Amino acid sequence: MHILESIKISLKMLSRKKMQSFLTMLGIVIGVMAVVIVLSLGESAKEFVLGEVKTIGTDLIAITPGKVGERIPASAFGVVNTSLKYKDGEKLEKMYHPNIDEVAMYVQGNSNIVFEDNALNSSFVGSTESYIIIEKAKIKAGRFFTKEEEQGLARVVVLGSKLAEELFGEQDPIQQKVKIKNMNFRVIGVFEEKGGSMLQDQDKTVVVPIKVAQKLLLGINHINFIRIKVKDESLIDSTIEDVAESLRESHNISSFEDDDFRINTSAEALDTLNIITDALKFFLVAVSFVSLIVGGFGIMNIMLATVEERIQEIGLRKALGAKEGQIVSQFLIETVAITFLSGLIGIILGISISFIAYKVITALNLKWVFLVPIDSIIFATVISITIGLVFGIFPAKKASKLDPIEALRYE
Structure with a gap:
């Protein structure tokens, strides 16, 4: 079966079960959207911090009260040094x-x-x-x-x-x-x-x-x-x-x-802030993956239901000579089409929300920049396709293993 035809079938399936499809796709959409927002705002934050350091200057030394190696400043507990x-x-x-x-x-x-x-x-x-x-x-x-x-x-x-x-x-x-x-x-x-x-x-x-x-x-x-x-x-x-x-x-x-004093440079402050930003990005992306995994299981369930609905179609194709690999390919293409569409919606929403955040932050008189790194788009797209492949393989394998005679008798 041609790739475009498989994609058309998957879109028809989505249109027939709008609410179920919406809920199934929602996990992927939210997960991809969150990944794009986190990576976009993370890069914008890095640029903002770099701009702040450039504004302040890398030729400055700052001296503050407190013990060297003090993990939490005493001021955090209301103690004045x-x-x-x-x-x-x-x-x-x-x-x-x-x-x-x-x-x-x-x-x-x-x-x-x-x-x-x-x-x-x-x-x-x-x-x-x-x-x-x-x-x-x-x-x-x-x-x-x-x-x-x-x-x-x-x-x-x-x-x-x-x-x-x-x-x-x-x-x-x-x-x-x-x-x-x-x-x-x-x-x-x-x-x-x-x-x-x-x-x-x-x-x-x-x-x-x-x-x-x-x-x-x-x-x-x-x-x-x-x-x-x-x-x-x-x-x-x-x-x-x-x-x-x-x-x-x-x-x-x-x-x-x-x-009883600490001495730092603006370059050291930049390094510290970058470490914090990267750690926060990693944590938030990891949290986003929970939504993606939940969405992946939802996709797998809807594809299993699709296999049940199309048993006779699968049996007819196998009776006409379709190989197991062709059946697997068909269902994987359909699954990837769904996850890719979900990912595309998530990317668009992620960029839109990042832009709204940019407008809000600049309205607060902060020199924020709107950045959506191309690698975040590529990353989100790859994630969407990978989820389709990983969670689509089980329904696809199940479809390919159906006995054509039993499938044709199925009602």
Whole structure:
């Protein structure tokens, strides 16, 4: 029997039993759809993370409080680690290390920012004058604060472009007074629009001098983290060693095993995130295979029922000289046609849902990209065909083993 004729027979069978066929195909459709979505979003996530690292720069060193090798940060249990101090960053600034370009210290918090009757909840960052260089931020209006303002506890603030627009509307924000935690701050600058990231949305952030944030807004004497910009990326490892030695000296630590700080690079963060993304993709694809296997058994059952319905047809073909291999081929082609159609529907739905996810994520002001790797389409297609072959072989073999005489007598 010709391949096209076998495909036509399988489609007719599906049209005769619409509800049963729909339920049978559903497992394959959902499984293939899930595989396409997972692989598509996984690749998009990788590109997003890579873009974030490129935006931040691969020339940065990050220092955070905590023990080296600590699997779960103490902050996850509500424990505040206070091992990093302002003087640590200040010492690194004064090292005059040949490969250290800039050093910025950070504290973070949340508060309402109020202008007249308009109040917006926002995260705020307390940092040093090097923030603008480390974060590659640009000023659209006004200026950034100076070292003198930082040391003098000047209550000045620089706003993200979107937050400034939401807070002031058409008014010029420069030199306006806003309230943060019921304290007056003078707006001295507005950042250029930069777009959101997984770390923070600079367009909606508030930046104040670090000492003001520590003493007036948060009431703390520690800092959350330090970022260092290096001049030569090829020397980043030796720079990390020098930075670590400086911190050990400040913290009276004799061995690296007792370090109360962690030092990482953006490249290491990228590697870690890629490992997490790949592991998550593997797990979700494995879960999707459960649906595919269930769908495979459904396909096998409907093909077994088809064999029962077509016993006389099979007997007639065998009586006219059809070989067992020809009967097997016919039923395998029919099964693969069903699973291939199911896979095609799953691929289309998977691409559509990935595109909807892309639209939703970009609406959140994140630089997401829409990617559907060609290998995910090939993979999904191969899976669909393989399921047809694996779960179709038993019904096909059963059909081929029918005795033609008994089959012709069957009613």
